[in-house]
Amino acid sequence: MMIDAVDLFCGAGGLTAGLIQAGVRVHAGYDIDQACQYAYEVNNQAKFIAQDIETLTTEDVAAWYQPGNIRLLAGCAPCQPFSSYTQGRDTRQDKKWPLLYAFMRLIRGIQPELVTMENVPDVTKHQVYRDFVQSLEELGYSVWADRVSCVDYGLPQQRKRHVLLASKLGPISLIPKTHDTNPVTVEQAIGHLPALAAGEWDKNDPLHRAAKLTDLNMKRIINSRPGGTWRDWPEELRAKCHRKTTGKTYSSVYGRMQWDEPSPTMTTLCYGFGNGRFGHPVQHRAISLREAAIFQSFPANYKFAPPEKMNFKAIGRMIGNAVPVLLGDIIGKSLFKHINKV
Incomplete structure (x- = not known):
């Protein structure tokens, strides 16, 4: 049985590439x-439409679905309104807030x-998410939703996400863990790459490029x-914000990763030393x-921009934002x- 899909909020195609890899x-x-x-488009041979x-x-x-095939609608809305960093703020003012309702x-x-x-695990704390699940159930969907540790499936990254699957065909769930006792480490993931200095890039790999550092x-x-x-x-090296009470809890910024552990969660600014444990x-x-692309499990041949338009920050944002x-x-x-069992 064939599954046809449309990917809302698709970004650079991380979710799409994974679905295609599975046969969707x-x-x-x-x-x-x-x-x-x-x-x-270059990596997935699918059409990109720039539209809200x-x-x-x-x-x-x-119109994208083929008659007779099972239809999948995927929608990984931007996580910023639901992030733990926004707790205590009125996130309803964020223009991204209504996107789950649009989905x-x-x-x-x-x-x-x-x-x-x-989405981020904290999405479950918000009424828009509860409304989303309730609406699915009212439409006759069986819903499975849980917090997923991506290291349990072989991702070399301590990424925890809330994943939801829903089906009109019957009960559904995520497949069992594959790496719950042997996580893939930073060294296993990137230890083979050539050494770089800050601001340098590998002449054989334009993507293997590191940001400059101030003195x-x-x-x-x-x-x-x-x-x-x-x-x-x-x-004398500590930042002014770290000397304040409000800044003392952010211990991971300006941090180094560890060889024998998975990486921290990749974010929009994961290429910057001062933005996290990067x-x-x-x-x-x-x-x-x-x-960063390896930690996000992008294939080595995945292209993010034409060679003549390699914008460092834009590519970093694409990688960090990706599923x-x-x-x-x-x-x-x-x-x-799931569909092979029903």
Whole structure:
């Protein structure tokens, strides 16, 4: 049985690539970030449409599905409104807040056999998510939803996400864990790559490129140990914000990864030393774009931009914002296991 899919909020195509890897036919992806079009189309042979999900009609999306095939609608809405960093703020003012309602509007109009979404674990704390699940159940979907540790499926990244699967065909669930006792480590994932200095790139791999460091940040990373914090530094190297009560809890910023552990969660700014625990375990630099792409399980041949338009920050944002390809593959395999049982 064939599964046809449309990927809402598709970005550079991490989820799409994983679904395709599992055997799903993804016909199109929608996103407002035009910079993602090259990566999405070149790697996935699917159509990228730069359009706001709130302006889509059910007819727009339904037209991509082939008669007789099982229809999957995937929608991994931007996570910023639901992130733990926004707790205590009125996130309803965030223009991304209504996007789950827009996703549900399309589900209600199309009524695909299968639905999936992925988001930060804290999405479950918000009324919009509870409304989303209730609406699915009212439409006759069986819903499985849980917090998933991606290391349990072989991703070399300590990424925890809330994954939802819904089906009109019967009860559904994610496939069992594959790596719950042997996580893939940073060293296993990137230890084979050539050494780089801050600001350098590998002439044989334009994506293996690291951001520059200021003189101050170079001193900081030299004084950083794997798994340590900025508290290990001499007092004169500490940032002003770290001396404030409000800044003392953010111990992972300016941190180094550890060789024998999975990486921390990749984020939009994962290529910056000061943005999280994104320092290389032993080299005096932040992780390269290639290393971030590996932690996100993008294939080595995945292209993010034409060679003449390699914008470092834009590519870093695409990689950091992506659904890991491996998670997309796990979701796809779960869907096939499900339809083969019904």
